Amino acid sequence: MDYQNRAGSKFGGGGVASQSASNADRRERLRKLALETIDLDKDPYFFKNHVGSFECRLCLTVHQNDGSYLAHTQGRKHQTNLARRAAKDAAFGKAREGDAQFTGANAVQVRKNTVKIGRPGYKITKTKDPLTRQQGLTFQLQYPEISPGVVPRVRFMSAYEQKIEDPPDKAFQYLLVAAEPYETCGFKVQARDVDRREEKFWSWWDVDSREFWVQVTFKTDREERYSGVPGLGGGGGRGR
Ligand SMILES: [Zn+2]
Incomplete structure (x- = not known):
């Protein structure tokens, strides 16, 4: 009203x-x-x-x-x-x-x-880099009815930036994926430092299967300790 x-x-x-x-x-x-x-x-x-x-x-x-x-x-x-x-x-x-x-x-x-048509189907898999032993998550989102020409977008949001959960829990951050006409998805993940190097944090839009892949890799505990504050904006890596 x-x-x-x-x-x-x-x-x-x-x-x-x-x-x-x-x-x-x-x-x-x-x-x-x-x-x-x-x-x-x-x-x-x-x-x-x-x-x-x-x-x-x-x-x-x-x-x-x-x-x-x-x-x-x-x-x-x-x-x-x-x-x-x-x-x-x-x-x-x-x-x-x-x-x-x-x-x-x-x-x-x-x-x-753009009339929102609900959330996409998705699958999340835990990953572990065999060499560095870094933990990570692979997100697969299905967008069978995505608007022509739209490529899904991904970004992180801190607990303080989001408006859904109150009070904010600083132990978590949110991975947002937007793709019209679907609702934007927010995945709640630990507020650990994300390894922003290209081979560790990437997304890939498969136009043919209309599936969007996001790979997130966290820094190791050891790296985190040396990079200062965990979560967003903490030390190294190529930020945005
Ligand atoms: Zn208005």
Whole structure:
């Protein structure tokens, strides 16, 4: 629900009637402003649900009509979320370059059609390097219905960066794998130092079988001890 635009939600001043009238004025003004700048057909967050109301997929708000939605897009909540999303996209920027070459100028169009279709099937196998005795994990994710041209992306997220588990447990970190139109998967793994060398940490997209492989190898206890703080950003390796 969108509480932000609700009539009479502020206290003080001139009675419910005039309050809601001025809210209506304000909404109308915002709607006009928004219509000048926003094309709903190209807005990736605009969504008409099965009961005919409108949803903002960015803020998870529901609106009774397009005017109310448009007013919402000019509000602080939506603008804040847009800024947050832009920052997040920038963090993902490197991984996204691959997508850009496929989607090019149509990027917005492509994202608009993204309706999440659930999580991919996956399999995780523990590994041990026979030479170095380093422990690791192999992730195999199946994306039979991945969007054309999309290559899955992978990154680590610290316990403090994620918003799902509260309070955060610093003994863990999360391996995120994103591939539209699937939901992004987060695998909770020990917050051990990841060996970032190319042959130890790699991913591979098998276009034919539509399977995405990620190999993660942890540093040995000994290496970790010498590289300072375990987990993200701890010492050696080629970080991002
Ligand atoms: Zn919004």
